[in-house]
Amino acid sequence: MIELYSWPTPNGHKVHIMLEETGLAYEAHPVDIGQGEQFGEHFLQVSPNNKIPAIVDRDGPDAHPLPLFESGAILFYLAEKSGYFLPADQPGRYRTMQWLMWQMGGLGPMAGQAHHFRQYAPERIQYAYERYTNETARLYGVMDRRLGETPYLAGEHYTVADMAAFPWTRSADKQGVDLDDFPNLRRWFDAISERPAVQRGLQVLADHRKEGFDEKAHEILFGNKPGKGS
Numbered sequence: 001m002i003e004l005y006s007w008p009t010p011n012g013h014k015v016h017i018m019l020e021e022t023g024l025a026y027e028a029h030p031v032d033i034g035q036g037e038q039f040g041e042h043f044l045q046v047s048p049n050n051k052i053p054a055i056v057d058r059d060g061p062d063a064h065p066l067p068l069f070e071s072g073a074i075l076f077y078l079a080e081k082s083g084y085f086l087p088a089d090q091p092g093r094y095r096t097m098q099w100l101m102w103q104m105g106g107l108g109p110m111a112g113q114a115h116h117f118r119q120y121a122p123e124r125i126q127y128a129y130e131r132y133t134n135e136t137a138r139l140y141g142v143m144d145r146r147l148g149e150t151p152y153l154a155g156e157h158y159t160v161a162d163m164a165a166f167p168w169t170r171s172a173d174k175q176g177v178d179l180d181d182f183p184n185l186r187r188w189f190d191a192i193s194e195r196p197a198v199q200r201g202l203q204v205l206a207d208h209r210k211e212g213f214d215e216k217a218h219e220i221l222f223g224n225k226p227g228k229g230s
Contacts, residue, residue: 002026006053008205010167011071015053017201022082030208072104075160096154099161110135114175133176147184
């Protein structure tokens, strides 16, 4: 049994989708990041960086429990555990790895900043607004060009690289991007959206999340206190 500690955000959705796609047995535990539950002592033991998602595989290697944090590492682990969504051949494996790293180091951080400065910043900082919006649009262009060459990011088959990128593209409008400007990406997005396991994954913990942020949540998520953040 895998214990999942998460919240319905793009990074959380990556792992929710993977668990649904693989059929691995899991139990989901909400970590309400708007209420600061990510800073609780129990969660800290699983995720030292106080970020969701994290898992504990009670049936880990050599029959020992294995805690893991960082969504990319979790996706690779679940792929190897299940035998799905990570090519066995070395070229395919490394193509998948490079696109997953591209999402972790580029698309996620830049789209997240664009979303923040466009939607949540207390004042419009024009430099930040344009910087992150433009960089996010550039990254969408990178993805669109790739998806004009192959059906999926890593090649002919759907992999963890697609699961990592897809949740971030669901909020394209809030990042200042119109998916219809990227026809190859739109085709990919629509195809993934139709997968039953993806639809189930997007519903994991969805009933726990409320729209918008109250003052406390805004301070916890976006405040300047040392050690805080989402």
